[in-house]
Amino acid sequence: MKTQEDKGKDKRVTPRAEDYSQWYLDVIESAELAEHAPVRGCMTIRPNGYAIWERIQRVLDEEFKNTGVQNAYFPLFIPESFFKKEAEHVKGFAPEIAVVTRAGGKELEEPLAVRPTSETIIGEAFSRWIQSHRDLPVLLNQWVNVVRWEMRTRLFLRTSEFLWQEGHTAHATEEDAEKRTLQMLEIYRKFAEEVMAVPVIAGIKSDSERFAGAIRTYTIEAMMQDGRALQSGTSHNLGQNFGKAFDVTFLDEKGERHFVWQTSWGVSTRLIGGLIMTHSDDKGLVLPPKMASRKVVIIPIFKEDGDEKARVTRSCKEIADALAFLGREAFVDNRDQHTPGAKFHEWEKKGIPVRIEVGPKDVEKGEAVLVRRDTGEKTPVPVLEIKARVEALLEDMQKNLFDRALEFQKAKSHRVDSYEKFKTILETAPGFLYAHWCGKAECEKIVKEETQATIRCIPFEEKEEPGACVKCGVTSKKRVLFAKAY
Amino acid sequence: MKTQEDKGKDKRVTPRAEDYSQWYLDVIESAELAEHAPVRGCMTIRPNGYAIWERIQRVLDEEFKNTGVQNAYFPLFIPESFFKKEAEHVKGFAPEIAVVTRAGGKELEEPLAVRPTSETIIGEAFSRWIQSHRDLPVLLNQWVNVVRWEMRTRLFLRTSEFLWQEGHTAHATEEDAEKRTLQMLEIYRKFAEEVMAVPVIAGIKSDSERFAGAIRTYTIEAMMQDGRALQSGTSHNLGQNFGKAFDVTFLDEKGERHFVWQTSWGVSTRLIGGLIMTHSDDKGLVLPPKMASRKVVIIPIFKEDGDEKARVTRSCKEIADALAFLGREAFVDNRDQHTPGAKFHEWEKKGIPVRIEVGPKDVEKGEAVLVRRDTGEKTPVPVLEIKARVEALLEDMQKNLFDRALEFQKAKSHRVDSYEKFKTILETAPGFLYAHWCGKAECEKIVKEETQATIRCIPFEEKEEPGACVKCGVTSKKRVLFAKAY
Numbered sequence: 001m002k003t004q005e006d007k008g009k010d011k012r013v014t015p016r017a018e019d020y021s022q023w024y025l026d027v028i029e030s031a032e033l034a035e036h037a038p039v040r041g042c043m044t045i046r047p048n049g050y051a052i053w054e055r056i057q058r059v060l061d062e063e064f065k066n067t068g069v070q071n072a073y074f075p076l077f078i079p080e081s082f083f084k085k086e087a088e089h090v091k092g093f094a095p096e097i098a099v100v101t102r103a104g105g106k107e108l109e110e111p112l113a114v115r116p117t118s119e120t121i122i123g124e125a126f127s128r129w130i131q132s133h134r135d136l137p138v139l140l141n142q143w144v145n146v147v148r149w150e151m152r153t154r155l156f157l158r159t160s161e162f163l164w165q166e167g168h169t170a171h172a173t174e175e176d177a178e179k180r181t182l183q184m185l186e187i188y189r190k191f192a193e194e195v196m197a198v199p200v201i202a203g204i205k206s207d208s209e210r211f212a213g214a215i216r217t218y219t220i221e222a223m224m225q226d227g228r229a230l231q232s233g234t235s236h237n238l239g240q241n242f243g244k245a246f247d248v249t250f251l252d253e254k255g256e257r258h259f260v261w262q263t264s265w266g267v268s269t270r271l272i273g274g275l276i277m278t279h280s281d282d283k284g285l286v287l288p289p290k291m292a293s294r295k296v297v298i299i300p301i302f303k304e305d306g307d308e309k310a311r312v313t314r315s316c317k318e319i320a321d322a323l324a325f326l327g328r329e330a331f332v333d334n335r336d337q338h339t340p341g342a343k344f345h346e347w348e349k350k351g352i353p354v355r356i357e358v359g360p361k362d363v364e365k366g367e368a369v370l371v372r373r374d375t376g377e378k379t380p381v382p383v384l385e386i387k388a389r390v391e392a393l394l395e396d397m398q399k400n401l402f403d404r405a406l407e408f409q410k411a412k413s414h415r416v417d418s419y420e421k422f423k424t425i426l427e428t429a430p431g432f433l434y435a436h437w438c439g440k441a442e443c444e445k446i447v448k449e450e451t452q453a454t455i456r457c458i459p460f461e462e463k464e465e466p467g468a469c470v471k472c473g474v475t476s477k478k479r480v481l482f483a484k485a486y
Numbered sequence: 487m488k489t490q491e492d493k494g495k496d497k498r499v500t501p502r503a504e505d506y507s508q509w510y511l512d513v514i515e516s517a518e519l520a521e522h523a524p525v526r527g528c529m530t531i532r533p534n535g536y537a538i539w540e541r542i543q544r545v546l547d548e549e550f551k552n553t554g555v556q557n558a559y560f561p562l563f564i565p566e567s568f569f570k571k572e573a574e575h576v577k578g579f580a581p582e583i584a585v586v587t588r589a590g591g592k593e594l595e596e597p598l599a600v601r602p603t604s605e606t607i608i609g610e611a612f613s614r615w616i617q618s619h620r621d622l623p624v625l626l627n628q629w630v631n632v633v634r635w636e637m638r639t640r641l642f643l644r645t646s647e648f649l650w651q652e653g654h655t656a657h658a659t660e661e662d663a664e665k666r667t668l669q670m671l672e673i674y675r676k677f678a679e680e681v682m683a684v685p686v687i688a689g690i691k692s693d694s695e696r697f698a699g700a701i702r703t704y705t706i707e708a709m710m711q712d713g714r715a716l717q718s719g720t721s722h723n724l725g726q727n728f729g730k731a732f733d734v735t736f737l738d739e740k741g742e743r744h745f746v747w748q749t750s751w752g753v754s755t756r757l758i759g760g761l762i763m764t765h766s767d768d769k770g771l772v773l774p775p776k777m778a779s780r781k782v783v784i785i786p787i788f789k790e791d792g793d794e795k796a797r798v799t800r801s802c803k804e805i806a807d808a809l810a811f812l813g814r815e816a817f818v819d820n821r822d823q824h825t826p827g828a829k830f831h832e833w834e835k836k837g838i839p840v841r842i843e844v845g846p847k848d849v850e851k852g853e854a855v856l857v858r859r860d861t862g863e864k865t866p867v868p869v870l871e872i873k874a875r876v877e878a879l880l881e882d883m884q885k886n887l888f889d890r891a892l893e894f895q896k897a898k899s900h901r902v903d904s905y906e907k908f909k910t911i912l913e914t915a916p917g918f919l920y921a922h923w924c925g926k927a928e929c930e931k932i933v934k935e936e937t938q939a940t941i942r943c944i945p946f947e948e949k950e951e952p953g954a955c956v957k958c959g960v961t962s963k964k965r966v967l968f969a970k971a972y
Contacts, residue, residue, distance in 0.1 A: 037560070071533065079525060
């Protein structure tokens with residue numbers, strides 16, 4: 001007669017050192033974030049996982065709107081023929097498309113693609129909505145599900161269906177489109193670092209890693225605890241490719257007709273995977289306070305049901321009242337059927353930043369014990385100071401998690417000039433390798449075949465310096481970021 | 487060289503009296519709320535329409551969470567076999583299902599239904615998540631897209647793909663499930679009346695109108711301006727039907743195993759159609775202030791570009807500052823390329839509750855002119871009082887729209903005892919008909935065939951009274967609500 005939580009509790013989280021992939025799955029299972037769905041490659045996002053997505057949505061949505069972006073909704077189904085209009089785009093997406101062929105009991109005349117991304121259907125709409133320079137810019141976004149049929153899936157990181165936002169904008173000039181592309185990347189960078197506490201490297205993709213149909217793709221790349229990179233957000237300058245494919249034109253002030261310049265940009269539920277793999281530990285999920293929808297759990301501890309319970313309960317209530325500014329984010333775990341120890345364990349696995357323990361002795365001293373999730377440190381604190389102390393702790397924890405992740409990223413980053421050393425590092429202790437590259441797709445391809453490492457980006461922060469391609473030795477002016485990636 | 491807005495402006499909204507269906511489509515088009523997608527029966531929700539949906543989401547989501555509901559996400563694709571497990575359910579939904587048969591370039595072994603609703607896939611999850619009475623209740627909701635292949639579609643009211651929320655809960659007792667079913671209906675009723683300003687009749691559905699797989703379906707029914715009913719939200723007590731179909735059981739405190747009792751409840755983008763058809767007029771969209779994401783537009787009026795423009799602009803800025811508490815909901819329309827008249831017309835069509843006109847003479851007097859969208863009434867107001875006056879006006883307009891709609895509903899509601907009169911009213915001036923009904927599906931069916939009217943619900947507010955079925959004359963204890971419906 002075990003509850004779900006009891007069952008989860010019994011299950012040990014595999015230590016990272018033992019099996020990193022299993023550790024990742026164990027953290028997700030023990031925190032009840034998500035699970036594989038009955039349909040191959042699809043995922044059910046459980047409430048604890050979805051709460052993280054809601055937080056991502058709330059913060060980013062506000063940031064988008066502050067730049068004039070409006071939300072809309074374009075249909076899930078796209079006529080297959082639409083994909084054929086942009087040559088690169090169809091090449092990139094055709095192999096992954098799921099197709100509806102039957103509906104309402106009949107075979108459809110034209111099969112319908114389930115959207116893998118919406119450039120095409122939005123291109124068609126733009127061609128009707130945009131006529132004059134006065135209609136520009138158009139700044140849209142949608143929060144939706146998309147489907148890309150994947151052979152090898154991994155919860156959050158790669159699933160056949162996932163949730164994302166896709167922004168789509170149209171502009172009168174190339175300059176405006178480029179500015180918007182970079183503006184949205186900067187919103188992603190800031191969000192990753194300041195809200196998710198995930199340090200990232202921002203830069204531009206090489207041609208072979210570019211979005212199918214874009215002229216330039218920008219990215220932010222985060223480092224996971226196994227040294228691999230996770231592409232965490234991309235922003236594409238689509239040039240006039242979709243404008244030409246869908247005949248999206250406008251008349252300028254002189255009455256001349258031009259194709260629009262477009263951008264698209266997105267982040268997905270994959271961010272949740274990156275969040276888990278950046279901060280969590282062998283005890284389970286660790287969440288930076290700004291990402292936690294439940295920040296503080298107050299746990300009463302008592303042996304007797306009578307007077308002792310009453311005093312402890314009263315103190316818990318008092319603490320909850322002091323933390324009322326956190327709304328639903330702070331709460332007392334009053335469940336009678338679980339021991340305090342089981343509760344500690346449960347909320348630890350679930351990544352709640354702060355646990356407050358309230359026992360009879362604490363009550364006597366007018367205190368409570370604050371336990372922080374990132375370091376496990378315990379601090380007795382006077383109940384009267386609880387609000388200020390919790391606020392300070394949440395702030396400190398947010399900062400500490402970012403600093404810790406940045407330190408880790410730096411420790412695992414190397415400036416490498418020899419291909420031998422390059423290979424050795426990737427084999428023994430993978431990380432971010434800053435190496436010179438000649439710019440040829442051929443070298444990039446060989447490196448990938450031989451080491452599994454890809455060019456994650458050409459970082460904005462890399463300065464020009466004379467060098468030689470780590471693979472072929474040809475002259476290079478800049479280092480790029482190589483890494484094995486998810 | 488016309489902009490989208492100019493084109494919309496030129497198009498006249500068909501008066502209701504001339505062609506009600508065309509009026510509805512014209513309001514949607516001229517307010518740029520939505521349009522038909524390239525895929526038959528699907529809809530693109532444009533930013534002005536989506537902003538209404540976001541408002542519905544924000545308010546209801548908070549209400550749900552206040553009752554302990556958490557959001558989650560279940561997959562879009564459901565194995566076809568799942569539907570066959572609940573006999574009534576498959577009968578109800580099979581004819582409308584869209585099916586993915588091909589994905590990733592291959593034929594699928596088992597075709598996948600695109601979810602028309604998620605009772606089945608959630609039932610499967612519940613069967614794994616729920617083991618003990620301590621796991622109950624489970625209170626979940628998801629905001630998602632669903633697909634029901636429809637032959638006759640109408641923007642917002644009936645589309646092959648639509649957006650909705652579907653709540654799904656599991657309980658230990660029938661009583662708890664019934665309580666939850668009614669609790670959620672009450673949230674819908676309150677939302678419809680207090681936020682959307684749409685008066686509704688709440689009640690229980692007759693057996694033939696019940697959700698496929700439920701034991702009881704409750705509904706709120708609104709009256710549109712053509713006297714037809716719109717089902718605006720439903721809440722289902724599913725009994726143990728899905729529990730039995732998916733083997734969802736729990737052990738009670740005595741160690742005995744029982745099937746859970748479940749509920750589901752939902753509202754959809756259809757609400758937007760109801761909102762339009764309740765309040766809008768021959769000039770276009772009318773939105774109650776609580777539903778408007780843009781509440782106040784400030785329009786500068788000047789003839790000369792120099793000093794006059796400067797003074798008017800300054801006053802607009804001052805007014806905008808006074809309305810800063812409204813955030814993005816109040817703004818100055820500074821576009822140079824449109825005349826004030828064109829702006830009045832545009833924002834009127836788009837349903838902004840309050841327009842503030844600021845001309846040179848108003849500035850001289852330290853005034854501005856407030857124009858309310860519901861009545862068209864214009865009131866000069868001292869700029870210094872603008873905040874208080876706008877607040878009062880928004881409140882009054884919210885109330886006025888509800889009162890107006892309620893008055894309309896009452897005027898078109900009739901207590902009818904003769905079938906001849908019943909038919910005459912439906913033919914000449916449709917409305918809500920409260921009539922006695924014997925309780926037999928046969929009578930209900932004949933009435934529908936002969937008059938197109940269906941039983942919308944057995945209203946909670948109807949008291950028992952002796953009577954005779956309006957169709958067959960057999961003894962009846964209660965009146966039910968008949969109407970033609972969307």
